[in-house]
Amino acid sequence: MIPEIGHFALIIAFCLTLMLATVPAWGAWRGNATAMALAPTLAVGILVFVGISFACLASAFLQDDFSVSLVASHSNSLLPPIYKFAAVWGNHEGSLMLWALILALWTAAVALFSPQLPLLVLSRVLSVMGAIGVGFLSFSLATSNPFARLLPATPADGGDLNPLLQDPGLIIHPPLLYMGYVGFSVSFAFAIAALLGGRLDASWARWSRPWTNIAWGFLSLGIMLGSWWAYYELGWGGWWFWDPVENASFMPWLAGTALIHSLAATDKRGLFKSWTVLLAIFAFSLSLLGTFLVRSGVLTSVHAFATDPARGMFILVFLALVVGGSLTLYAFRAPAVSSRVTFAWVSRESLLLCNNVVFLVATLTVLFGTLFPLIVDALGMGKVSVGPPYFNAVFVPLMVLLVPFMGIGPVSRWKRDDVARWRSELMIPAAVAVACGFTFPLLNAPYNIWVALAVLLSSWLLLGLAQDVLRKLRNASSAARGLRRLTPGYCGMLIAHLGFAACVIGVVATSQYSLERDLRMSPGDTQELAGYQFQFVEVTQVRGPNFIADEARIVVSRDGAIVASLLPQKRRYLAGGSVMTEAAIAPGLFRDLYVAMGEPIGSDGAWAMRLHYKPLVRWMWLGAIFMAVGAFTSVFDKRYRRQRDVVPSVNKAALHGV
Amino acid sequence: MVSRLKLFLPLILFAMLAITLFRGLSLDPREMPSALIDRPFPAFSLPRLNGTGLLSQADLKGQVSLLNVWATWCVACRVEHPYLKQLAQKGIPVFGLNYKDNDADAQRWLEELGDPYRFNIADHDGTLGLDLGVYGAPETYLVDAAGVIRYRHAGVLDQRVWDAVFQPLYQTLMAESGDQ
Numbered sequence A: 001m002i003p004e005i006g007h008f009a010l011i012i013a014f015c016l017t018l019m020l021a022t023v024p025a026w027g028a029w030r031g032n033a034t035a036m037a038l039a040p041t042l043a044v045g046i047l048v049f050v051g052i053s054f055a056c057l058a059s060a061f062l063q064d065d066f067s068v069s070l071v072a073s074h075s076n077s078l079l080p081p082i083y084k085f086a087a088v089w090g091n092h093e094g095s096l097m098l099w100a101l102i103l104a105l106w107t108a109a110v111a112l113f114s115p116q117l118p119l120l121v122l123s124r125v126l127s128v129m130g131a132i133g134v135g136f137l138s139f140s141l142a143t144s145n146p147f148a149r150l151l152p153a154t155p156a157d158g159g160d161l162n163p164l165l166q167d168p169g170l171i172i173h174p175p176l177l178y179m180g181y182v183g184f185s186v187s188f189a190f191a192i193a194a195l196l197g198g199r200l201d202a203s204w205a206r207w208s209r210p211w212t213n214i215a216w217g218f219l220s221l222g223i224m225l226g227s228w229w230a231y232y233e234l235g236w237g238g239w240w241f242w243d244p245v246e247n248a249s250f251m252p253w254l255a256g257t258a259l260i261h262s263l264a265a266t267d268k269r270g271l272f273k274s275w276t277v278l279l280a281i282f283a284f285s286l287s288l289l290g291t292f293l294v295r296s297g298v299l300t301s302v303h304a305f306a307t308d309p310a311r312g313m314f315i316l317v318f319l320a321l322v323v324g325g326s327l328t329l330y331a332f333r334a335p336a337v338s339s340r341v342t343f344a345w346v347s348r349e350s351l352l353l354c355n356n357v358v359f360l361v362a363t364l365t366v367l368f369g370t371l372f373p374l375i376v377d378a379l380g381m382g383k384v385s386v387g388p389p390y391f392n393a394v395f396v397p398l399m400v401l402l403v404p405f406m407g408i409g410p411v412s413r414w415k416r417d418d419v420a421r422w423r424s425e426l427m428i429p430a431a432v433a434v435a436c437g438f439t440f441p442l443l444n445a446p447y448n449i450w451v452a453l454a455v456l457l458s459s460w461l462l463l464g465l466a467q468d469v470l471r472k473l474r475n476a477s478s479a480a481r482g483l484r485r486l487t488p489g490y491c492g493m494l495i496a497h498l499g500f501a502a503c504v505i506g507v508v509a510t511s512q513y514s515l516e517r518d519l520r521m522s523p524g525d526t527q528e529l530a531g532y533q534f535q536f537v538e539v540t541q542v543r544g545p546n547f548i549a550d551e552a553r554i555v556v557s558r559d560g561a562i563v564a565s566l567l568p569q570k571r572r573y574l575a576g577g578s579v580m581t582e583a584a585i586a587p588g589l590f591r592d593l594y595v596a597m598g599e600p601i602g603s604d605g606a607w608a609m610r611l612h613y614k615p616l617v618r619w620m621w622l623g624a625i626f627m628a629v630g631a632f633t634s635v636f637d638k639r640y641r642r643q644r645d646v647v648p649s650v651n652k653a654a655l656h657g658v
Numbered sequence B: 001m002v003s004r005l006k007l008f009l010p011l012i013l014f015a016m017l018a019i020t021l022f023r024g025l026s027l028d029p030r031e032m033p034s035a036l037i038d039r040p041f042p043a044f045s046l047p048r049l050n051g052t053g054l055l056s057q058a059d060l061k062g063q064v065s066l067l068n069v070w071a072t073w074c075v076a077c078r079v080e081h082p083y084l085k086q087l088a089q090k091g092i093p094v095f096g097l098n099y100k101d102n103d104a105d106a107q108r109w110l111e112e113l114g115d116p117y118r119f120n121i122a123d124h125d126g127t128l129g130l131d132l133g134v135y136g137a138p139e140t141y142l143v144d145a146a147g148v149i150r151y152r153h154a155g156v157l158d159q160r161v162w163d164a165v166f167q168p169l170y171q172t173l174m175a176e177s178g179d180q
Helices: A001-029 A032-060 A069-074 A081-089 A092-111 A120-143 A169-197 A202-233 A246-271 A273-296 A309-333 A349-378 A388-411 A417-441 A448-475 A479-485 A487-514 A619-634 A647-657 B004-006 B011-025 B073-089 B101-111 B127-132 B161-179
Strands: A515-519 A526-529 A533-544 A549-558 A562-564 A569-573 A579-582 A584-586 A590-602 A606-615 B045-047 B055-057 B065-070 B094-098 B121-122 B139-143 B149-154
Touching: A001 A032, A001 A120, A001 A388, A032 A081, A032 A092, A032 A120, A032 A309, A069 A092, A069 B045, A081 A092, A081 A169, A092 A120, A092 A169, A120 A309, A120 B161, A169 A202, A169 A273, A169 A309, A169 A349, A202 A246, A202 A619, A246 A273, A246 A349, A246 B004, A246 B094, A273 A309, A273 A349, A273 B011, A309 B004, A309 B011, A349 A388, A349 B011, A388 A417, A388 A448, A388 A487, A417 A448, A417 A579, A448 A479, A448 A487, A479 B065, A479 B127, A487 A606, A515 A526, A526 A590, A526 A606, A526 B055, A533 A606, A549 A590, A549 A606, A562 A584, A590 B101, A606 B101, B011 B065, B073 B161, B094 B127, B101 B121, B121 B127, B139 B161, B149 B161
Parallel strands: B065 B094, B094 B121
Antiparallel strands: A515 A606, A526 A533, A533 A549, A549 A562, A549 A569, A569 A579, A584 A590, A590 A606, B045 B055, B065 B139, B139 B149
16 A cells, blocks of 8 residues: 555656646746745645655565565565665666655755745746656656556565665765755756846856755765775775766766856856856756666666666657757857956966866766767767776876866966966965975885875865965954954865865875785785784674675784774675675775685685775775865855845846846 | 857757767667677687687687676676676586786686686787677677677676576577587
8 A cells, every 4th residue: 555655646746846847937937926936835745745755665665565566676574674775776766766856855945945036036946946857757657667566476575685785885875976966956957047037147156056066065975985885895995997877977076066166256256157057057967867878778887777778768858858958048048248257367267267177178088988889889880898097098187287276276366366476375385295295205115106296286285275274364363363254165165175185195095005915815824915914813604684604804913913803704695695795994094904805715714815905095085075065064155145135136137027 | 140159069069969879779788789690709819818828719619608708897797707607617618808907907806706717818908809899898708619609798697698598599509519
């Protein structure tokens, strides 16, 4: 009964999205305030009904209702409850439900937290989001009904969740990632609303900035968790594979990074108006494209759970309508005349333009690499694959190009700046950065040129930020007062840029300095790696809730002192019989020690063991967390709440325009 | 007017992309270019992975066998690996084509995860992969006793794929080679 209620709630939610997509939009067109005022109510209603539907699906999973086909194929009675819940989105139909739920959340959030927004704009924004909801809910209902039953042939037990997905990281990875993906629909909706209204001024940029920052922050966290999961769950210490599905989440992030910087220029200076609108469309289109690539099976990938051409066709048509429609609107409505606002070549605007160019080129590079096999195939030129070497070869130089500008960015002034001023401000940071770049890698022989470059670039970035903070404090009457005067927006920028520097160091140091050894170890053996002694004590049989495992105990010591006791496992899952390696990691701020079990060798209890020493690997994820924290911090900036005084004039003007 | 036309550029680019994606949908990445089915395995002369001497297409002849394209950089290969070991244990000859990989890494992989392969062709530059039209690792080719490619599967070979496609074909080919 519960699944039927869920199905019914989903149908109601679909009808409500249809109304949201049409009624307020009609109201905005005809100037009917009643119809427009319906939008927030409808948005909340959609959240309620999608929520009910999602709850019903979750309860089917939690109660082991194997008469529901989805539960039967993706869950198992032995699964721990938390994984039963996570199994809801560990499959195609369920992840669409999650997508729909998060879209409903964002829509309702815009409806509830935008009291300062003119009704005309709000109704347009919510209508656009309603239209996206129509697409996803009809996709779910027409091609991927999660509530389909297996009656009367109900299996006694389920086929189990893919053991790779039975992991704490995977419980929250998809929700965070989708928060980011779907969050860009808000910036998209604001951009479309601005195009529809024909008023592309700074106000739409200011309205959509906090939303875009939040979405970008979630996306950063989601990508970080995915990378962290791959690191410890796949058992061989890799953290990024340039897999099509990873790229699918990375492209919106890159475009989103360009967007948040371009929005800053539009908001503060009224510049790059058409360009920012285009980026907002681009970022969300890439989210949809990612969905298409993952769900349609046009690209083979480990992540593609289920593939079906009918589903691919549906998403493609949807993609064509949304992206094609918005780009057509863009072509007709975007201001063709370049704005009268000007800026000198030496200015913050130019630096933001550099950021935009670099990130756009990076996005297109990844897009091209991801789609290249498909393009070649479609042209009938055979089948090719593009691997990590391509992505690394193009991506690394782009980032190297980016950071020098990033260091100047915070110090620079809007509109017109002076090279001589930059020189005097940044002389000391530059000198110290060069010194750091030369000396830090000396701590670790042999001297590594890549690490030197990474240290040089990130210390340049850090010192540039420090210089700017110092200058701001110097101008204040006291340091405490100066600190208090730093706005949340500025602090957010500081934190996020700091995170980027940490990321650069983490990625380069761990790529260059990591050590690994594959060894045959018998109980009692001791091996050394990077100054740590790994003593293999014993192997025991342990039993988990839904698996049995061989668990090794490895005691790690350094200079006689015990550092960690590691318990890697080789698991055999009872339901599917699949064997999984569960790595054991001793995490640390400066290094990770990582042990994964291979196969047993011979009969004397020896095992193949892989020992890793991974310096600074945490910095990369910490960096991503910093970036997200920075994005969230910036939302508290007063300028987003001080909009009320701008509103009346805009409101009047907008209503006159109707 | 010209500047207005410029704004149509994104739309035009997107239309081109959409057409490509549409074509992509009707193409199955798991499907072999028909040109190579029922054709002899392309000629090659490549080193044996961590061994001496060169291997050629002649080394594949003599029995119905599987040729598996894999690499250590390929995550899906790791998923596929245990099933290949099961097939090898059943006595089905599996050859490996180590594709665009590094010998030391490949060797370590085999030591750590087990080695289902009779031998491995080390295709460092992907030249044989190019001749075969390898889309990406993993891929598995069914080659008959005369060294003719009879089927190609792109993606992970698992129990489901084996039961649905390979098993019947393999039986037929075994029967054929038995007749001769």
